[in-house]
Amino acid sequence: MSNVRTTGKKSSNTLVRDLVNVGIFAALYIVLAFISSSIGYIPALIVFSTGSIGLVTSIPLFLFFSKVERSILCCLIFCGFFGTAMFVMGQGILMLTISLLVGLLAGVALKVLGKGFAGLFSANIVLSLMSSSMMLPLWTSTEEYLEYTRTMCDAGYVAKLAELAQSPWPLVAIYSFGILGAFVGGFIARRVMKKHFERIGLAK
Numbered sequence: 001m002s003n004v005r006t007t008g009k010k011s012s013n014t015l016v017r018d019l020v021n022v023g024i025f026a027a028l029y030i031v032l033a034f035i036s037s038s039i040g041y042i043p044a045l046i047v048f049s050t051g052s053i054g055l056v057t058s059i060p061l062f063l064f065f066s067k068v069e070r071s072i073l074c075c076l077i078f079c080g081f082f083g084t085a086m087f088v089m090g091q092g093i094l095m096l097t098i099s100l101l102v103g104l105l106a107g108v109a110l111k112v113l114g115k116g117f118a119g120l121f122s123a124n125i126v127l128s129l130m131s132s133s134m135m136l137p138l139w140t141s142t143e144e145y146l147e148y149t150r151t152m153c154d155a156g157y158v159a160k161l162a163e164l165a166q167s168p169w170p171l172v173a174i175y176s177f178g179i180l181g182a183f184v185g186g187f188i189a190r191r192v193m194k195k196h197f198e199r200i201g202l203a204k
Contacts, residue, residue: 014069014070015070017069018068018069018070018073018074019074019077021064021067021068021074022064022068022074022077022078022081023081025060025061025063025064025078026077026078026081026082027081028060029057029060029061029064029078029082030081030082030085032053032056032057032060033053033056033057033082033131035056036049036052036053036055036056036057037049037050037052037053037131037134039052041153041157043156043157043160046135046160046161046164046170046174047164047170047173047174047177048177049174049177050128050131050132050134050135050174050175050177050178050181051177051178051180051181052181053128053131053132053178053181054124054128054131054177054178054179054180054181054182054183054184054185055181055182055184055185055188056185057131057185058124058181058182058185058186058188058189059185059188059189059192059193061120061123061124061127061189062120062124062186062189062190062193063189063193064078065110065115065119065120065123065124066115066120066193071107071108071110071111072104072107072108072110072111073107074107075103075104075106075107075110075123075127076100076103076104076107077103078103079099079100079102079103079106079127079130080096080099080100080103082099082130082131083095083096083097083098083099083100083130084096086099086134090148091134091137092137092141092144094136094137094140094141095133095134095136095137098129098130098133098136099130099133102126102127102129102130102133103130105126106123106126106127107123109122109123109126110122110123117190120186120189120190121186121190124182124185124186124189125179125182125183125186127182128178128179128181128182129175129178129179131178132174132175132177132178132179135171135174136171138161138164138165138171139165139168139171142162142165145161146158146161146162146165149161
């Protein structure tokens with residue numbers, strides 16, 4: 001009977017620890033994603049902004065993935081935070097839906113492949129699809145997205161977005177650079193974690 005109580009307490013403790021890690025790293029991810037995506041306010045760099053996000057967020061994501069025990073649940077909540085933030089900022093239900101789907105896929109990747117490099121790397125690549133989807137409404141709801149952007153940006157920037165929306169290729173580039181950024185960032189994160197985080201006990 002004592003074993004059952006001990007096991008239940010341990011499970012409760014790990015759940016609390018997982019939820020704390022989700023809150024900390026989700027907040028960090030949102031801040032880093034917005035800062036690194038700010039290069040997209042330069043019209044010529046719009047399609048490269050997702051690559052910047054993938055590159056900058058890979059190290060904290062690797063650390064997050066390595067620390068949580070309930071991979072699927074934690075990734076769902078993590079991405080749910082991001083999707084909710086986007087929804088509140090006017091992105092609509094599509095971004096929230098994509099975020100939850102990406103969270104599920106990233107969690108499954110960690111569950112199936114484990115917390116070795118393959119699992120962390122795959123989950124990081126999958127998660128890049130979430131941040132890369134922030135501009136998807138420019139193609140799925142063009143007029144609404146442009147109207148939303150007019151409230152924050154000048155006419156020249158909005159005109160550049162309208163020009164991008166006339167072809168699907170910029171959207172392909174946005175996702176491609178997002179994946180590329182996460183790809184390169186994944187290898188950088190592996191080196192940093194091996195050299196520093198594992199040495200001081202912050203990662204397994």
